[in-house]
Amino acid sequence: MSDAHAYCRAVETHLCRRNGGHLIRVVGPAFDLVKGWAEAGIPLAVACAGLDRMVDRAQLKPGRHRPIRIEFCDADVRAAHDEWVRAIGPGGTESAAPATPRRLSLTQHIERAVAQLTALRGSGRAPAALEPVLVSTIEVLDGHRAAASTARGAARVALITQLHDLDLGLRGAAQAAVSDADRAAIRREAEAEIADFRQRLAAPQWDAALAAATARLVRLRLGLPVVAVD
Numbered sequence: 001m002s003d004a005h006a007y008c009r010a011v012e013t014h015l016c017r018r019n020g021g022h023l024i025r026v027v028g029p030a031f032d033l034v035k036g037w038a039e040a041g042i043p044l045a046v047a048c049a050g051l052d053r054m055v056d057r058a059q060l061k062p063g064r065h066r067p068i069r070i071e072f073c074d075a076d077v078r079a080a081h082d083e084w085v086r087a088i089g090p091g092g093t094e095s096a097a098p099a100t101p102r103r104l105s106l107t108q109h110i111e112r113a114v115a116q117l118t119a120l121r122g123s124g125r126a127p128a129a130l131e132p133v134l135v136s137t138i139e140v141l142d143g144h145r146a147a148a149s150t151a152r153g154a155a156r157v158a159l160i161t162q163l164h165d166l167d168l169g170l171r172g173a174a175q176a177a178v179s180d181a182d183r184a185a186i187r188r189e190a191e192a193e194i195a196d197f198r199q200r201l202a203a204p205q206w207d208a209a210l211a212a213a214t215a216r217l218v219r220l221r222l223g224l225p226v227v228a229v230d
Contacts, residue, residue, distance in 0.1 A: 048079030116225035127177040167228035
């Protein structure tokens with residue numbers, strides 16, 4: 001099986017799992033779309049993070065939820081890739097097309113983060129050591145819901161700063177909570193993910209890129225949402 005086929009099958013499997021077991025086949029135009037992600041250099045983990053965004057946003061809507069089709073995920077996948085490129089620092093990798101996903105309001109962003117953190121607490125996937133931080137983060141975010149809808153100017157800037165600080169605390173606690181074995185495995189995965197950049201970066205840049213990639217993979221491994229906003 002070619003790398004592109006393996007990539008497409010892995011995307012298909014991930015979307016099936018997120019759709020509650022409902023299989024959405026990646027064939028025809030959908031296969032060409034996902035193959036394009038692979039050819040654009042979008043890492044599989046980043047593509048899956050983009051799929052998660054689309055599914056999570058859809059699940060926030062009231063009423064019956066239909067299975068998400070792969071065609072509706074392209075903008076979120078490319079947005080996740082753009083953010084990944086900015087996060088790891090080095091240039092030279094760009095999406096094949098600009099991403100234009102619908103931007104959530106600040107209130108919707110907070111509600112989504114609360115929903116994801118609450119789901120994580122109930123899933124049993126989070127390390128026990130992370131539980132107090134999950135609880136405190138949910139409580140703080142709950143306290144910000146009402147203010148988010150009316151925050152303007154300096155008040156909005158202050159709220160966004162608080163969300164950034166919350167995200168840093170959550171990310172740090174997550175990295176501290178994973179086992180030594182998991183941390184080593186995640187670091188190896190991060191090194192493989194950004195290996196193409198190794199020869200282009202000075203040592204400090206490589207270390208920063210590796211730290212960012214490792215932090216992102218810890219977040220993905222645990223299913224933590226991004227609490228910060230741009």
